[in-house]
Amino acid sequence: MDLKGRDFLKLLDFTPEEITYLVDLAADLKDKKKKGILVDHMHRGKNIALIFEKTSTRTRCSFEVAAHDLGMGTTYLEPASSQIGKKESIADTARVLSGMFEGIEYRGFDQSIVEELAKYSKVPVWNGLTNEFHPTQMLADLLTIREHFGYLKGIKLAYMGDARYNMGNSYMVTCAKMGMHFVACTTEKYFPDAALVEQCKEIAAQTGGSITLTEDAMAGTKGADVVCTDVWVSMGEPDEVWAERIKELSPYQVNKTIMDNAGEQAIFMHCLPAFHDLNTKIGAEIAERFHITEMEVTDEVFESSQSLVFEEAENRMHTIKAVMAATLE
Ligand code: CP
Ligand code: NVA
Numbered sequence: 001m002d003l004k005g006r007d008f009l010k011l012l013d014f015t016p017e018e019i020t021y022l023v024d025l026a027a028d029l030k031d032k033k034k035k036g037i038l039v040d041h042m043h044r045g046k047n048i049a050l051i052f053e054k055t056s057t058r059t060r061c062s063f064e065v066a067a068h069d070l071g072m073g074t075t076y077l078e079p080a081s082s083q084i085g086k087k088e089s090i091a092d093t094a095r096v097l098s099g100m101f102e103g104i105e106y107r108g109f110d111q112s113i114v115e116e117l118a119k120y121s122k123v124p125v126w127n128g129l130t131n132e133f134h135p136t137q138m139l140a141d142l143l144t145i146r147e148h149f150g151y152l153k154g155i156k157l158a159y160m161g162d163a164r165y166n167m168g169n170s171y172m173v174t175c176a177k178m179g180m181h182f183v184a185c186t187t188e189k190y191f192p193d194a195a196l197v198e199q200c201k202e203i204a205a206q207t208g209g210s211i212t213l214t215e216d217a218m219a220g221t222k223g224a225d226v227v228c229t230d231v232w233v234s235m236g237e238p239d240e241v242w243a244e245r246i247k248e249l250s251p252y253q254v255n256k257t258i259m260d261n262a263g264e265q266a267i268f269m270h271c272l273p274a275f276h277d278l279n280t281k282i283g284a285e286i287a288e289r290f291h292i293t294e295m296e297v298t299d300e301v302f303e304s305s306q307s308l309v310f311e312e313a314e315n316r317m318h319t320i321k322a323v324m325a326a327t328l329e
Contacts, residue, residue, distance in 0.1 A: 026322035044071030053108035066321035094120035139319035158224035179207035185220035
């Protein structure tokens with residue numbers, strides 16, 4: 001398998017075999033890390049640029065730690081300290097950075113931006129989250145699911161909440177590619193884009209997976225192996241949408257009733273950050289405005305033994321390391 005020079009923009013661009021190769025490589029790199037086997041010879045002396053137009057804890061730390069482990073240097077560009085999009089176009093930025101760095105990570109808004117960056121870049125571009133997709137998160141989730149169950153094909157994954165944004169779209173694509181059964185449980189308004197649903201159904205028909213969209217949370221989560229969700233309001237969305245999201249998505253909260261309905265085998269996953277208590281500024285503000293103490297997931301589920309969210313978070317680093325190790329020339 002040779003992925004050298006490839007961009008990593010969305011899983012739609014990769015075959016199931018290529019995705020499996022990246023998950024296998026991540027598992028191997030994780031094993032090496034645990035055993036203290038250094039891999040800093042792999043890309044020693046190279047440098048990568050990390051462009052973040054939205055905030056991050058996991059993705060930024062994963063890229064920085066993984067790059068360091070591979071022997072590379074990193075430069076972090078935050079929105080306020082770079083010219084991107086304000087004084088300099090994406091195309092010009094790509095050509096400038098290509099001359100100094102061996103790889104570029106981009107987190108920001110429209111998928112078209114990261115696609116344009118990749119078009120003009122001479123070095124691999126990695127998508128660290130856009131409005132539409134979060135592909136590095138998907139590799140971490142696949143590794144976590146495979147570590148837990150031992151396989152991916154045939155796994156039933158039920159996604160609760162806002163299914164038409166980066167996490168919902170990405171899970172649907174991932175399940176289709178890997179022969180898994182994806183169920184979006186939400187109101188019709190939050191179903192993924194119809195064209196993407198059709199595309200995923202066609203892929204799933206080839207891999208043995210399936211795509212289901214339902215408003216019935218109990219039917220959708222029945223017997224699910226993985227129950228997952230995401231924040232109800234994503235980065236970059238206006239504050240004004242909180243009221244409607246709470247009203248419309250509360251019936252799709254992941255709570256004990258849902259986990260019991262899924263069954264004892266079910267695990268809970270969340271890309272994080274999650275609103276499961278009042279220990280955040282926004283969580284406390286929302287509690288005051290709307291009189292709710294938990295949102296997309298209850299604290300009981302988040303803290304339960306079925307919850308694998310911190311294993312999932314750690315796997316961000318191992319999988320991002322695999323993406324860089326595989327695609328860098
Ligand atoms: N899951 C995830 O992407 O987290 P960050 O926003 O902290 O990077
Ligand atoms: N949907 C969330 C994911 C965060 C990792 C967001 O875009 O804010």
